[in-house]
Every structure is written in C-alpha cells, then in structure tokens.
Amino acid sequence: PQSKDFAVTSIADRRKGLHVRSTGDEEIFVQVVSTYFNGYSNYLAYPCSGASAHDGAEDSYTYYALSTVPPGPGFSKSQVLLVACQDDTSVTITPTKTVSLPQDAQDTSSESVDVAPGTAHTLTLHQQQTLLVANLNEDITGTRIDSDRPLTVISGHQCTNVPMSVGFCEQLAVQIPPTFTWGDEFLLASYS
Numbered sequence: 337p338q339s340k341d342f343a344v345t346s347i348a349d350r351r352k353g354l355h356v357r358s359t360g361d362e363e364i365f366v367q368v369v370s371t372y373f374n375g376y377s378n379y380l381a382y383p384c385s386g387a388s389a390h391d392g393a394e395d396s397y398t399y400y401a402l403s404t405v406p407p408g409p410g411f412s413k414s415q416v417l418l419v420a421c422q423d424d425t426s427v428t429i430t431p432t433k434t435v436s437l438p439q440d441a442q443d444t445s446s447e448s449v450d451v452a453p454g455t456a457h458t459l460t461l462h463q464q465q466t467l468l469v470a471n472l473n474e475d476i477t478g479t480r481i482d483s484d485r486p487l488t489v490i491s492g493h494q495c496t497n498v499p500m501s502v503g504f505c506e507q508l509a510v511q512i513p514p515t516f517t518w519g520d521e522f523l524l525a526s527y528s
Contacts, residue, residue: 379509384421384488397514399489401432401469401479404496404508412494412505415470416479416512419488420461427467428458428482433474441467461487470494486514 358364366381403414418427429437432453440446441459451457461467469479481489489512495505 379490379511381488382511382513384419384486395484397483397486397516399481399483399487399512399514401476401481401489402491402510402512403475403477403493404498405475405500412496413470413472414474414476414493415468416476416481416489416491418461418467418469418481419490420463420465420485421487422485423462425461425483425485425487426458427461427487428456429469430454430456430480430482431469431471431476432478433471433476435469435471435476435479437467437469441465 367378401414401416403416405414414433420427429435429451431451434453435451436448437451437457438446438459439449441461449457459467469476469481481487490509491512492508492510495507497503497505498508
C-alpha cells in the first residue's frame with residue numbers, strides 16, 4: 337500500500353490504522369515521517385500496549401490533546417487522531433471546543449453530532465480503527481480522551497506557524513502517552 341492509503345483527513349476515515357511488528361524477537365523503534373504541503377513532520381511512535389506500571393488500574397487510560405492556534409480561520413485543523421490497539425475499546429471524548437463526532441463509529445455513513453465543550457461523547461473503536469477529532473478554527477488542547485483499553489493518540493495541528501510570525505505553516509504531530517506514565521521531574525537541555 338502507498339502512504340496516502342493511510343492518510344486520515346476526516347471523521348469518515350475509520351480503517352486507517354497501520355500495524356507495524358518486528359519479525360522474530362528483535363525489538364524495534366518506529367519513527368513516523370509525514371509530509372504536508374512543502375513541510376515535514378515526524379514523531380517517535382510508542383508501542384501500542386498497556387503499561388505494567390499502571391498501579392493496578394489497567395481498565396482506565398486517560399489522554400489529553402495537545403495542539404496550537406490555527407494560523408487563520410478556516411485554514412487548517414487543530415486535531416487529535418485516535419487509533420484503537422484492541423477490539424471493543426470504549427472511548428469517551430470530552431472536548432474543550434465544539435467538535436463533530438460520529439454517532440456510531442462502526443458505520444462510516446453515520447450521522448455526525450456536534451459535541452459541545454465539556455460534554456462527554458462515548459463510542460466504541462476496534463483494533464486499527466481510527467477516529468479524527470478536529471476543529472477547523474479553534475485550538476482543542478486539553479480535550480480529554482478516556483478509554484478502557486490502550487489507544488495510540490497522535491495530537492497536533494494540520495498546518496500551523498511556529499513561531500506565529502513565520503509566513504509558512506508546518507504540520508505538528510506528537511504521540512501522547514496515557515497520563516499514568518507522566519512524571520513530576522524532567523531533565524531538559526536548551527536549544528540555544
């Protein structure tokens with residue numbers, strides 16, 4: 337298959353997950369590189385599995401969208417892409433801005449429903465099934481995603497300016513780990 341076969345551009349794109357697996361017992365890492373207009377975006381993909389250090393509450397996973405402000409109204413999407421790791425994954429999305437989501441994620445012709453900020457919408461995803469949560473005009477950072485099984489959550493922006501004074505936009509993407517993997521101490525280095 338070609339890379340365009342896996343592009344998720346709307347909430348109707350539901351079977352776009354790509355399963356990457358090493359042969360034998362070799363451990364691998366996966367770096368995803370995508371293009372948009374004349375720019376590139378990349379991120380390191382984490383394994384799609386439940387973490388053992390989950391404090392025994394392995395039936396609950398929480399993620400938060402991380403994005404930015406669009407460069408102009410109607411230009412590009414603040415977005416988060418969900419990919420189910422297992423069948424029958426119950427997903428509850430509580431957006432910070434109004435988003436359109438399918439009433440039934442299993443029916444690609446399902447009517448969409450506008451979900452208001454702070455309102456929860458629950459649906460079911462199956463392994464490798466995708467769901468794009470996006471807003472064309474507003475930043476959806478802080479949108480909460482809860483699931484009963486692990487997800488791959490890729491958050492970012494379709495095309496934004498970094499910094500805002502730059503005249504050309506770039507795609508931003510990062511895989512978001514579940515909150516139980518977060519810490520309270522970090523080691524950073526300056527870019528300058």
